[in-house]
Amino acid sequence: MTEIDQGIQYMKEGKLEEAAQYFTDAIEQDPKNPVHYINFGNLLLHMKDYQRAERFYLKGTELDQEAATAYYGLGNVYFEQDEFEKAKKSFQKAINLGLEEADPYFMLGMTFLYDEQFKLSLPYLQRASELNPDDADVQFQYGLALAQTQQLDRAKEVFNQVLEIQEVHSDAHYNLGVISLFEENIDQAIVHFDKALEIQPDHLLAGNGKKQIEIMLEDNQ
CATH class of the missing domain: 1.25.40 (Serine Threonine Protein Phosphatase 5, Tetratricopeptide repeat)
Structure with missing residues (x-):
């Protein structure tokens, strides 16, 4: 197990101080590697230390302008602080850079949903639901967006799918x-x-x- 893998393992185990020390050591040993800053940003985001998390993610983007996961992390930092315009741009950037996973689509859709732009949330939540069809929360939020846009027949189908999952x-x-x-x-x-x-x-x-x-x-x- 590499040092950075060990840091992530500490995070999963809730050993946050140990994780912070490992990520700090990794940055000191390899200060040009954006992955170390992104992982430390993830830890700080988990700890709700949004200002420092933003700085570490931004450092990751300075070192690698195509670091999609750094932009995804930034999106989460802004989303948690209700800075929806910044969050939208960051999540969209992550997607544009090739982060073809359910999470950035889901979070971009949720940002539009929280910003009460229900129609704009739909394509992203739909894509998230396609990429992660077995996630009850993803499907439920997609169903909500459909209901908010008066697509009740389709919303009904999706809510029933949620009940099949959970x-x-x-x-x-x-x-x-x-x-x-x-x-x-x-x-x-x-x-x-x-x-x-x-x-x-x-x-x-x-x-x-x-x-x-x-x-x-x-x-x-």
Whole structure:
């Protein structure tokens, strides 16, 4: 195991001080290698030390202007601080440099989603869902974007796919309940709200949705 691999292993084990020391030693021994700065940036990002993480990622890009993972790291730094415009540019740069993985597409889509640019989020979340079809969170966020853009039939399909991956997904059931209300299928909506509450008894939205249905049914009697 190389020194840098050992540092990553320490990170996975939660031994952050040991990881920091290994990455520091690696930089001292090979200060021209951008990978060491990127790995230290990843550690600092994990520790929520965003200012220092940004500096290390930027150093990585200075040493290698095509270091896609450095730009991906920068995107995460900016995303965590709600600097969505900077995050978009960084994630897009990582993709343009060939980081053809689900994560940068997913995070770029999430940045648009958090910035309430729902239509712009769709192609990136769709691509992430294609690259990582078995990830419930990726599929769920894609379903949300579809629902936000009123593509309810497709959103319904995706939320059902989420439940195939993760049967106990309260938010997927809640959103299927909301779609059922739009379809005027009250019985199905109640089934989904009940399922969401069974999985997560304190699910406020599902509880409120069920209560509104009960009030509506009482008024119609």
